[in-house]
Structure formats: structure tokens, C-alpha cells
Amino acid sequence: MSEIHEGDDVLLYLDQRRTYLVKVEKGKSFHTHKGFVQLEELVGKQYGTRIASSMNIEFIALKPMLQDHIFKMQRRTQITYPKDIALILMFSDAGSGSKIVEAGTGTGALTTALAYHIRPTGHVYSYEIRENFMEMALKNLRRAGVSEYVTVKNRDITEGVDETEVDAVILDLATPWLVISHAYTALKGSGILVSFSPTIDQVVKTVEALKENGFVAVETVECLMRGMQVERGKTRPQTLMTGHTGYITHARKAIK
């Protein structure tokens, strides 16, 4: 499992700020300002192995994690940040076998994380209104190796949801309150709705719609993540942080 094969993705680690997601292929080299790395030399080695570039600078070949695939995606939209994805996964109870409806797909960062967690027996149905975003997301899902667990639909989700008996509906789009009644119809009894919004105005409209449409256990949270700079005698929070991404609202469907 930890041996590198041809065709595998590897995260070449130089330092905390400089990492590169590359595919190991025969005859292919990866060029950086620190020289080039002959990728085929990695075949048959263990993940975690060290490899020297042509300038004798050492890289470490790490096995890419879900968050590496997400951070390295080609982006057309703002993506859901890993700190928010982690909470959305918890609130949506996404796990193997879950049937999930999501909108909008955007770059596919959140979709990738959902697909990764519902494998191998679950499925994500992801709605995206913009065809060009959908195409980019499909490419990203294939690159992350999870596309078989996702159906992407080039559709406006405010016009309705096709799926029924859904475990969770997850929204990251400008007008989530317009989707709440469709989500209610799509969800199983006691099913879960999670909505991510950058502004409080969106949250208020969404929470009102949830209460009007028979959802209970409605809660909104914000997650702030602060990095630490750790060095003996100098340990303290980092000066810079991502000050705001958005608010996460979650709720459960009660039968009317």
C-alpha cells in the first residue's frame, strides 16, 4: 500500500510553503527552481522516501492527502476551505453509503471531500448552474480519483431536486433559501440540511426558510482557525490568518 507505482500521485515536499502534486510517469521529470526531479526514480520506493533534485536539493515524496488534492485544484470559483469542509462533514453525517445532494459544485473541492467519505457505496448528486464550472469540477474529481461516486448535473437547483430519500442536502450557493422547500421534499424523515454562506444576510433568510419549512434543530456556527508558530521560547499565534470564510447553518427535517 505504501509503495509508489507508475501512475500514482505524489506530493513532492520541499518545505511547508512549497509542495507539488505530480503524477509519477516513466521518462517524466518535474522541474522547479531547485532543479529537476526524475519521477521514475520513485517507482518501487516507499511513500516518505527522500529524492534529490539535479541541484542536489532534497524533496520528500509524500502520499497526497484529501486536503492536498483540494488545495492543488485548478480553481474557477472560491472553494470551501478545509476547516469548513471538516465541520460540514461532521454536521452532514456523511459516511460510507450516504446519499447526498449538493449545490453548487463550483470547483469541486467540497464535492471531492464528500465523495471521498461516502465511498464505496454512497453517491453525491451535485448541481451546478454554470457549464464551464461543471467541466472544471469534473476534471478535478477525476484527478482526485473520486468521479465514479459523483453525478454532476448542469442544473439550477432552485428549480427542483430530482432525488428522493436523500440523507443530506448540502448548499454552497448565493441563494440557499430558495432551495429549502425542494430540499425538504428530497430528504428522508430526519434528514440533514447544511448550508454554507459568506454573509449574515444569507444566513437570516436561510434560517427563516428552514423554520417555515418544517426543519428543527437549526444551528449556525462560524469556524475560525488560527495557526501557531512553534519554537521554544517564542511560541505564539501566527500574525496572519484567514479572518473570514463563512457561516455554517445545519438543521434536521421533521415530518409535518
Ligand SMILES: C[S@@+](CC[C@H](N)C(=O)[O-])C[C@H]1O[C@@H](n2cnc3c(N)ncnc32)[C@H](O)[C@@H]1O
Ligand atoms: C462558491 S461556489 C461553490 C464552491 C464549492 N463548494 C467548492 O468547494 O468548490 C458556488 C457555486 O454555486 C453555483 N450556483 C449558484 N447558483 C446556483 C444554482 N441556483 N444552482 C446550481 N448552482 C448554482 C455557482 O455557479 C458556483 O459555481
